[in-house]
Amino acid sequence: MPRQRVKAPLSGGQCSVKVGQLVGNYRVEEVIGRGGMGVVFRAVHKDIGRKAAIKALDRDFARDPEFVTRFLNEARAVNLIGHPGLVEIFEFGCLPDETPYIIMEFLSGQSLASRLQKSPRPTLVESLEWCRQVAHAMSAAHEKGIVHRDLKPENIFLVPDPVNASGLRVKILDFGIAKLRPEQSVGGAAMTRAGTTM
Numbered sequence: 001m002p003r004q005r006v007k008a009p010l011s012g013g014q015c016s017v018k019v020g021q022l023v024g025n026y027r028v029e030e031v032i033g034r035g036g037m038g039v040v041f042r043a044v045h046k047d048i049g050r051k052a053a054i055k056a057l058d059r060d061f062a063r064d065p066e067f068v069t070r071f072l073n074e075a076r077a078v079n080l081i082g083h084p085g086l087v088e089i090f091e092f093g094c095l096p097d098e099t100p101y102i103i104m105e106f107l108s109g110q111s112l113a114s115r116l117q118k119s120p121r122p123t124l125v126e127s128l129e130w131c132r133q134v135a136h137a138m139s140a141a142h143e144k145g146i147v148h149r150d151l152k153p154e155n156i157f158l159v160p161d162p163v164n165a166s167g168l169r170v171k172i173l174d175f176g177i178a179k180l181r182p183e184q185s186v187g188g189a190a191m192t193r194a195g196t197t198m
Helices: 063-083 114-117 124-143
Strands: 026-034 040-043 051-059 089-093 098-107 156-160 168-173
Touching: 026 051, 026 156, 051 063, 063 089, 063 098, 063 124, 124 156, 124 168
Parallel strands: none
Antiparallel strands: 026 040, 040 051, 051 098, 089 098, 156 168
């Protein structure tokens, strides 16, 4: 059987979330990242000042039920696992125009991909410690029957942590194409069909 690609809507990168607007109780301050399906913003709670990151789908993807379900399953996967090595999800919702968004923990630090570009290179001790933390978080996911399927240096974030021996704590990002068991998925079925690539 030939491999098939999931057809993504053509996206011009148009997101209905704008700097300055309120999303839930958070005011959007700036764009901090862009992916193939949407935009990530830095935001701050309007009353208590807590920083957060908001991920919102681009308009074209927001109109596709399959991508909206995947987006919601990302939030579900993280909360089902409930591990400190994963970015914390605060809230999921939709704007009045039905654009879905996820409000999550704002992380200060850098991706492992960025760190590997810099000198000096990580020591063996640092590398082993980061691998240990990643393995612990992934083990917690696998115990819940959830497979990340996109683990790479860009999705591993290093956060300063003076309590940790290495001075850094690992946070795993982006469960957008994670595989959940059918009873865990919002759609009630495994999202990726056999022979499909994402």
